[in-house]
Amino acid sequence: MLLKRKRGFFSRLGSQWQLVLMSVPMLLYVFLFNYAPLYGWINAFRDISNQAKTAMPYLNGENAAWSSPWYTNFQNLFGLNPDPAKNSLVSFMATIRNTLAMSLINLVFSTVSAIVLAVLLNEVRRKSFKRTVQTVTYLPHFLSMVIVVGIAQIIFANTGVVTNLLHGLGLTGKEVAWLGEKKYFWWIVGIVNVWKEVGWGTIIYISAMTGIDPSLYEAAAIDGAGRFQRILHVTLPGIKSTFVILLIMNIGHLLDTGFEIQYLLGNSLIDEVRYTIDLYVFQYGTQNLEIGLGTAAGIFKSIVAIVLLTGANFISRRLGEDSLI
DSSP states (O other): OHHHHHHHHHHHHHHTHHHHHHHHHHHHHHIIIIIGGGGGGGGGGSOOOHHHHHHOHHHHTOSGGGOSOTTHHHHHHTTSSOOGGGOOSSOHHHHHHHHHHHHHHHHHHHHHHHHHHHHHHHHOOOHHHHHHHHHHHHGGGGSOHHHHHHHHHHHTSTTSHHHHHHHHTTSSOSOOOGGGOHHHHHHHHHHHHHHHHHHHHHHHHHHHHHTSOHHHHHHHHHTTOOHHHHIIIIIHHHTHHHHHHHHHHHHHTTTOOOSHHHHHHOOGGGHHHHOOHHHHHHIIIIISOOHHHHHHHHHHHHHHHHHHHHHHHHHHHHTTOOOOO
């Protein structure tokens, strides 16, 4: 029976050789950029500090690179046995706090704004206006993050557009250091992310809304449902499965809050709140050349992402909703 299944599988594979051939470049891409780099994880379990790198023992066939316990980098990472020579601007626990805070803000802001904009556009009957709004809102997605951050720096300057607007309403003074105050940074990152990606996220929900049976709207209107009630009882339930799938995927990327915005928009005054796990890995792996510590931080991030994705998928299945796996 098993032999028949194998023959059947390879028979179908041979009959679809064109599709197999077309998939080879993508498989190579995934292998080279997603799986091959996993070999570098070995660096988290050995000592390749500055002294070890100077001696280059792993190239000379020596064992000095393995002289310390395999968990040393993880101890230093979580401050259990910190090495004074490997002090960071902020602790790794602080970077986890910053990463989770900015990720949750981005997740809530992006999801809510995308759904609201999609619902509003779905209610628009004038196609020319609808297309114009869609084009204007998703164009920022194609802008380089450097350009986006440059625009944000102008808007949130001490005497920029935001300050002038709020000062005109009597809410602030003539100057406000939006980019120099720790309490504002997380929210500014969330606003910039929403402005850049809300249009792109809206496309998915609008596509889901086009799949809703129009007869449901007609039946609701016959029953006396107003526009808001049709949105509440027809539109939103119709995109629930799309929302659940996207939510599971976003939870899996909860620690991928970003690197570019925090790196380009931040300054030394707000290092305590702008450092994310990605910035931490960049500091140790590239700037400080503490490759083992940076790799350990990357491994932690990957493991947590897998746990979050699996957990969210499991909860979704238990609640009877759609699942990703």
